[in-house]
Amino acid sequence: MMQPVLSRRNALGVFGLAGLAATAGCGSSVGGGDNGGGSSSGGGGAIKVGLIVPQDGVYTPLGVDMKNAWDLYLDQHDGMLGGYEVETIVADEGEGPDTGVPAIQGLITRDNVDVLVGIVNSASALGSAEAIAAAKKVLVIANAGANAVTGDARNPYIWRASFNNAQAAFAMGEYLAGQQPEGGVYLMAPDYAAGQETFVAFKESYVGGGGTIAGEALTPFGTTQDFQPFLSAIPGSGAGATFVFYSGGEAVSFVQQYASLGLKDSVPLYGSGFLTEGSVLEAQGEAAVGIQTALHYSTEIENPANSEFVEAYQGAYDVLPTCFAVQTWDAALVLDLALAETEDLTGDSVSAALEGLGEISDSPRGPWSFDGQSPKHIEYLREVQEGDGGLINVVVEELGEYGQ
Amino acid sequence: MTEWFADNFVSILNGLAIGSLLFILAVGLSLVFGMMDVLNLGHGALYLIGAYVGYQFTGGVSSWSGFLTALAVAAVFGAVAGLILSVATQPLVGRGHLDQALLTLGVALVVAEVISIIFGDDVQNVVAPPGLNESIQVFGNTYPAYRLALIGVGAVLAIIVWLVIEKTSLGALIRASVSDREMVSAVGVDNRKVKAGVFAFGSMLAAVAGVLGGPVYGARTGLDETVLLLALVVIVIGGLGSVRGALIGALVIGQVESLGKALYPDFASFMLFGALALVLIVRPRGLFGSRVGAG
Numbered sequence: 224m225m226q227p228v229l230s231r232r233n234a235l236g237v238f239g240l241a242g243l244a245a246t247a248g249c250g251s252s253v254g255g256g257d258n259g260g261g262s263s264s265g266g267g268g269a270i271k272v273g274l275i276v277p278q279d280g281v282y283t284p285l286g287v288d289m290k291n292a293w294d295l296y297l298d299q300h301d302g303m304l305g306g307y308e309v310e311t312i313v314a315d316e317g318e319g320p321d322t323g324v325p326a327i328q329g330l331i332t333r334d335n336v337d338v339l340v341g342i343v344n345s346a347s348a349l350g351s352a353e354a355i356a357a358a359k360k361v362l363v364i365a366n367a368g369a370n371a372v373t374g375d376a377r378n379p380y381i382w383r384a385s386f387n388n389a390q391a392a393f394a395m396g397e398y399l400a401g402q403q404p405e406g407g408v409y410l411m412a413p414d415y416a417a418g419q420e421t422f423v424a425f426k427e428s429y430v431g432g433g434g435t436i437a438g439e440a441l442t443p444f445g446t447t448q449d450f451q452p453f454l455s456a457i458p459g460s461g462a463g464a465t466f467v468f469y470s471g472g473e474a475v476s477f478v479q480q481y482a483s484l485g486l487k488d489s490v491p492l493y494g495s496g497f498l499t500e501g502s503v504l505e506a507q508g509e510a511a512v513g514i515q516t517a518l519h520y521s522t523e524i525e526n527p528a529n530s531e532f533v534e535a536y537q538g539a540y541d542v543l544p545t546c547f548a549v550q551t552w553d554a555a556l557v558l559d560l561a562l563a564e565t566e567d568l569t570g571d572s573v574s575a576a577l578e579g580l581g582e583i584s585d586s587p588r589g590p591w592s593f594d595g596q597s598p599k600h601i602e603y604l605r606e607v608q609e610g611d612g613g614l615i616n617v618v619v620e621e622l623g624e625y626g627q
Numbered sequence: 628m629t630e631w632f633a634d635n636f637v638s639i640l641n642g643l644a645i646g647s648l649l650f651i652l653a654v655g656l657s658l659v660f661g662m663m664d665v666l667n668l669g670h671g672a673l674y675l676i677g678a679y680v681g682y683q684f685t686g687g688v689s690s691w692s693g694f695l696t697a698l699a700v701a702a703v704f705g706a707v708a709g710l711i712l713s714v715a716t717q718p719l720v721g722r723g724h725l726d727q728a729l730l731t732l733g734v735a736l737v738v739a740e741v742i743s744i745i746f747g748d749d750v751q752n753v754v755a756p757p758g759l760n761e762s763i764q765v766f767g768n769t770y771p772a773y774r775l776a777l778i779g780v781g782a783v784l785a786i787i788v789w790l791v792i793e794k795t796s797l798g799a800l801i802r803a804s805v806s807d808r809e810m811v812s813a814v815g816v817d818n819r820k821v822k823a824g825v826f827a828f829g830s831m832l833a834a835v836a837g838v839l840g841g842p843v844y845g846a847r848t849g850l851d852e853t854v855l856l857l858a859l860v861v862i863v864i865g866g867l868g869s870v871r872g873a874l875i876g877a878l879v880i881g882q883v884e885s886l887g888k889a890l891y892p893d894f895a896s897f898m899l900f901g902a903l904a905l906v907l908i909v910r911p912r913g914l915f916g917s918r919v920g921a922g
Contacts (some may be wrong), residue, residue, distance in 0.1 A: 281746040281849060414896070443896040448844050448853060451641045452888035452895070458633065472847050475750045479845075483762050485636070485769025506752040506845070508687065 270307035270568055272558075273314060273330030275341035276365075276551075281471060282317035282343045284502050285547045288626060289341060289365055291540050292548035296555035299535065304555065305562025312336060316343060323347025324354075331358045338363070339567045340554050343547075345369030345416065348381070355380050359570035361577070363558060365551040370420055373597040373627065380570045382577050383597040384557055385550040386519050387627065388417050389424035391495040394602035394622040395466060395517040396425040399493065401434025404463030407435035409490070411453060411477075412468040414441035421468040429466075437462035447473065450480045457490055465490050470497035475506045482510035491515070496616070499607050502547035504614050509608045511614060519590045519600045520546040521616040529587040543615075549587050553598075556586060594626030601625075635798025638889040639882070644774035647781020648843065652836040652854060653861040654873040655709075655829020661868015662805045663822040665716050666724045670692055671855025672735035673708055673830050677701040677837020678846035679742055682751045682844045685841070694756040694838070701834040709830025713823040739851050748848050753841030760842070773842045780839060784832075785874050792870050801825060805868040857884075860899060864906045866913030875914055 274293055276286035302309055312334045314326040323344055330336045331354060339355070339362040342348045348367040355362050356378040364372065364383040373383050399408055408429065412418030418441060430436065438460040440453045457465060465486070469477045474497065482488055487510065495516020499511050522533050522543045532552065536544040544552075560583070561576035562568075581588065582592045591600035602625050605616035632639075656670045684697035712731065719726045754760055755773035761771045792798040804811045804821050812818050836854075844850060857880065865876025883902045888895045906914065 281748065283743075439893050442892075446853065446896070449641070449884065451646060452638055452885050453892055455635075455637050455641075455889050456892070470843070472750045472849070475752065475845060475847075479752070483769075483771040485762050502749040506750045508752060508754075 237336055268307055269309050269310060270304065270336065270338065270562065271336040272304075272450065273312050273327075273334060273336035273339045274343075275314045275316050275323070275326055275330060275339060277317060277343050278313075278315040279322075282316070282318060285343050285366065285545075286316070288501065288545045288548040289551040292536070292544065292551040293340065293555055295536060295539055296552055296559075298454075298539075299560065301505040304559045305565070307562055307568075316341065316347060318433065319344055320346045320350040324350040327351040327362075328354050331355070331360055332555055332574070334335075336360065336572060338558060340551070340558070341365050342367045345372060348372045351375055351513070352376060352381060361570050361573040363554040363577075365554045366547060369416055370627075377596065379574055379596075381596065382557070382593070385598070386546075386600075387421040387597050390519065390600075390625040391517040391602055392421040392424040393428045393468075394625055395493055395604075396428030396430075397432055397496070398517070398604060398622055399464060399466065400429045400434045402464075403434065404491075406463040407437035408459040408493075409437045409457050409460055409462035409465045410439035410467070411450075411465065412441060413444035413447070413473060415444040415555055415576070418444065418468055427464060437586060444473075448476060450477050451484060454480060454484050454486060457486060462490055464493055466493045467498060468495045470500075471503060474498045474503045477509045479510045487513070493517075496520075496546065496605060499605075499614075499616060501547065506609065508614070512609060514607045515619065516605050516607075516616070517602050517622055518546060518548045518605060518616075519598070519602055521603055521605045521618050523605075523615060523618050524587070524589060524603065525618075526587070528585040529589075532587040543612075544587075546588075553583070553586050553588070553591075557583060597627045599624055599626035633707060633766075635886060635889060636766060638886040640765065640768075640770060640778075641774065642882035642885035643878070644777045644781075644843075644881070645884055646878040647778050647785075648836060648840050649857060649861050649880055650781055650874050650877035651784055651809060651832050651839065653865075653877055654870060655825075655832045655857040656858050657829075657862040657867055657869065657873040658825050658913065659803070659822075659829050661866075662801065662825055663720075663808070663818075664724075665720075665822075665826075667712060667716075667726045667731045667826075668729040669708075669712055669735040669738070670830075670833050670854065670858055671851035671853075672738040673705055673833035674837040674849040674854045675739060675742060676704055676708070676847075677834035677839075678753065678841050678844070678850060679746055679837075680704060680834070681753045681838040681841035682746070682846040685754055685756075687752055687754055689754045689757050689760045691756045697838045697841075698835060701838045702831050705778075705831035705834025706827040708834070709827035710823055711827035711831065713819075717819060717822075735851060735855075739848065743848050746846075751846040753838075753846055755842035758796050777839060777843070785870075788848070789870050789874075819908070848885040857899075860903050862913070863903060864913055866910075866915040872913055872915030879914075 267291050276289045277283055278286050282334040297309055306356045314330050316326055317321040324347055339360055342364050343366045345367040348364055362381045364385055366385050368386050368388040370389055405476050408612050410422060412421050442453055446585040481492055492514045494516045496516040499514055504511055533544060560575060560580055565572045584590050589599045589601050604619045604622050606619050607614055652674060659665050659667050680701040681697045685693040716727055759773040759776050761772055763772045792801060800821060861876040861880050865872030866877060881899050886899045
């Protein structure tokens with residue numbers, strides 16, 4: 224879902240200082256294992272898991288959520304997955320493939336891990352696909368949503384426990400086609416792979432369902448601080464609703480400016496769920512109330528697994544879990560289930576076990592299954608409302624199941 | 628024509644607001660670069676400090692006392708940081724821009740990392756003070772009141788800076804240093820003091836710009852690079868060492884960033900550098916930079 228932003232290096236390169244900055248910008252570090260031990264004690268033996276999450280750069284908050292969820296799962300399961308005692312080796316993904324790919328390679332060759340979990344950035348996932356296939360190690364992706372990862376550029380060892388970019392947009396497109404907002408829908412997204420995939424998926428379902436596009440704008444990714452020039456075109460377009468895909472810092476700026484330019488009350492805002500997920504929601508504050516988004520998770524989903532999960536997560540870390548935490552939780556969950564079925568830890572055996580899983584019934588997001596190597600799960604229509612402890616994404620309705 | 632104006636009124640207004648902010652940010656960089664030939668790549672980090680000072684003292688609550696305290700604290704912080712940078716770059720005088728860039732960029736990286744350690748990497752929101760944290764109607768368009776106020780603040784600061792530089796003896800000294808550093812030394816003025824003063828003043832403005840820009844851009848990691856880039860483009864367009872140049876450059880970039888993107892959204896990515904390239908082709912020393920030989 225996310226790609227690297229304009230880095231310090233790119234910015235300065237313009238002024239001919241690229242060489243000087245080249246070594247300065249990347250502070251990648253590889254953390255040591257935190258579940259020390261890992262000797263082959265216990266009945267089922269031991270497994271080395273490489274957890275690769277961002278610990279540096281703009282995606283650090285996601286990395287924190289992901290590691291929290293992973294640790295929580297292991298804590299609750301005595302440090303075991305499928306009968307194997309787990310040794311976790313944490314590596315820093317950084318922002319982009321320039322740090323992510325070497326980190327994955329390090330885990331494979333130096334640390335000799337059995338299984339990899341994590342990856343926020345789709346480019347890092349795509350960039351390391353070859354190395355993973357060559358090493359025959361299973362990677363369970365806990366975020367990276369580019370369709371190609373488990374689509375065109377698929378390989379048998381890369382599985383995804385998160386989502387793909389098209390799902391939320393497709394679901395929202397169908398929903399808005401049913402609503403038929405007068406004047407059509409205005410589309411906005413950052414100009415990079417995930418934004419473009421969102422456009423394509425939304426149009427496929429929305430225009431296919433009889434809706435009209437009032438206008439669209441792809442904003443420069445990573446360099447747009449001020450959305451006013453693009454937002455000012457919306458009233459003139461006569462749009463009855465706006466659908467956007469933004470996340471992180473851009474989501475905060477966008478939602479606040481959408482409200483402060485008076486658009487929030489006249490043209491309702493819809494989005495892919497990352498628009499109002501996690502820490503960005505807090506920063507958006509009042510401006511976010513009433514925004515409706517589609518996503519595969521909300522803390523407010525009512526099922527026993529979710530209430531248990533939310534309570535445990537809040538108890539351990541004193542914050543509400545995010546979809547990023549759930550995705551990592553589910554990565555641990557599918558590995559737990561699959562490893563219980565395998566004879567050995569080779570990539571082929573683990574892959575075969577993952578393939579044979581069928582429905583994963585006790586996930587916090589609700590029941591889901593692998594469609595190909597990516598989840599088929601329920602998309603929820605969520606609305607931002609004032610809750611007891613701040614803003615929350617209330618589930619309005621289920622939009623149905625969506626797959627690869 | 629009037630219809631065109633009405634359609635794009637908000638964009639033009641917004642261009643002025645962004646231009647004001649850019650002027651406050653860039654004028655210090657321009658004076659330091661133009662005058663002492665010091666390329667301070669730590670300028671963006673000073674803005675970032677200001678932004679986080681703003682966040683620290685307002686903390687998501689709209690209050691005048693918090694906002695004004697933040698402004699005062701940022702001003703002091705900025706001035707002290709400017710003095711430190713001035714002293715730190717002193718030994719590098721005459722060793723070329725690359726050494727200065729290396730030092731100030733290193734400082735900027737350290738500052739950005741320290742801020743990230745203290746405040747984390749979450750995006751933080753800075754709320755405008757009461758009365759300004761809402762939107763008002765301007766000729767039938769809804770527009771944030773804070774940004775309107777920003778235009779006023781920018782105008783006032785521009786006039787003050789212009790008066791100081793153009794109409795006072797201190798300003799004369801600064802202008803003389805811009806024009807011919809050696810000659811100013813030769814008549815018995817300690818160059819280093821002038822430089823330290825300008826450095827402190829420019830850095831103070833950068834930190835103040837961070838607080839002022841908080842309600843527009845927020846506070847988050849990576850913002851330092853973005854604003855440094857904008858400031859560099861502004862001073863290259865305006866010409867080094869000139870208050871007027873910084874003002875015109877800031878207003879031009881403000882409109883390019885706002886009106887330009889609104890009119891030609893498809894070219895949004897190239898617009899900033901397109902304007903830069905155009906100016907460099909037509910006026911290689913910037914619009915108002917003809918007097919200065921720096922660079």
